[in-house]
Amino acid sequence: MSVLQELKEQIRAALPELDMVLGWEQGFDALHMRPLFIRTEKDLERLVLNPLCVHSLATYLPGLLRGAGNDKKVGLVVKGCDSRAVIQLVQEKLIPRDRVVMFGFGCNGIVSLQKLEAGAQGCTGIGSVEFAGDKVVLSAPDTKVELPFAEIRSGKCETCRYHNAIDADHFAGARVEEGTVPAKHPTLEEFEKLPLSERFAFWQEQMRRCVRCYACRNTCPMCVCRDHCIATSRNPHWLTQESSTAENFMFQMIHVMHLTGRCVECGECERACPLDIPLMLLRRSMNGVVRELFAYESGTDPDATPPLLTYQVEEETINERGW
Structure with a gap:
């Protein structure tokens, strides 16, 4: 039985007790x-499962x-990354765990559409996509293009340590072997080697390009206060609607600080950005600080308390009195 078929059977059995199940279907x-x-068994016929299922449904x-x-x-x-988002939302008491049923599976990585489209240049009118082992075959009326999956895999998958859904109520298929990956993403490692002045200049240029569409905020599973977001609030009035370098910088800094210790590195912000701004550089940098100071990784332990939601008089890794 295929993973998709097993998943459908699991959902079919649980559906009578649920209001709905969120999955993926073929798009445009x-x-x-x-x-x-x-919502019904008939809807199950449209369920698909492949590396093009990129959205975080959490x-x-x-x-x-x-x-x-x-x-x-x-x-x-x-x-894996979707389940981390669910766990983090539960830890923060933003959703009740007993009213969420997770149908998990093992993931070998998802596709970066930007990389795929770049690799498939000249192949227009793609009618089908086939995933065959470590290859991806794109079929158009007049041609076929074969690409190595490793070359079009999303950048977030390069350092993912959680290929299998965590704390899932149901699990379809075999578990993916968790390989060893670098603790720090190669892109971040290279970026942090640059002088501070060059890094600041880089971000100034990126913020100049930002159009403040809020796609990064709207697609983030951890951004739950959109109706009261500091970016659009008028009381208090922290930010204007002006799309300037300074205002954009201010919004993104507030955004990343609100995600510190919460971001599960699902990469949705970067995927949704229409200007391809490398927002995950900021998220990964702050996550690294949280790992170093508090030995905590968001959304990985259902029984843990996020470090910024608790207080200790003395932190083991912060020696304030020794300064």
């Missing part, structure tokens, strides 16, 4: 998937499960 063309809201959970008198129970198809 062969390269794009979109979220699928499964983003929907706070909106579906919060509110007075809300007793919905929702299922969610999750890969």
Whole structure:
């Protein structure tokens, strides 16, 4: 039985007790998937599962499960990084764990559409995408293009240590072997070698390009206060709507600070950005600080308390009195 078929059977058995299950279905063309809201067995026929299923469906959970008198129970198809987002939301008491059912599977990485489209130049009108081992075959009316999967895999997958869904209620297929990966992403490691002046100049240029569309915020599973976001609040009025380098910098700095110790490195912010701004450089940098100071990695231990949601008089790794 294939992973997809096993997953469908698991969802079919659980569906009578759930209001809906979130998965993925075919989008507007062969390269794009979109979220699928499964409410009936008939909807299951549209469920797909492949490396093009890039969206983190955990983003929907706070909106579906919060509110007075809300007793919905929702299922969610999750890969490793998606399950981390669910765990982090539960740890922060933003959603109730007993009303979420996770259908997990093992993930060998997802596709970067930017890399795929760059590698498939000249192949127009792609009608189908086939994943065959370590190869991806794109078929168009007049041609076929074969690409190594490693070359079009999303950058976030290069240092992912959680290929299998964590704390899943159901698990489809075999578990993926967790390989050893560098603690620090190669891109971040290279960036941090640059002089401070060059790094600042780099970010000034990136913030100059930002159009403040808020796609990075809207797609982030941990950004749960969109109706009261500091970027759009008028009372207090912290930021203007001006899309200037200074205002954009201020928004992104606030954004990354609000995600410190919470970001699960799902990469949704960077994937959604229409200007291809490398936002994960900021997130990975702050996550590294949290790992170093508190030995904590967000969304990996359902029983842990996030370090910024608790207080200790003395932190083992912070020697304030010795300065």
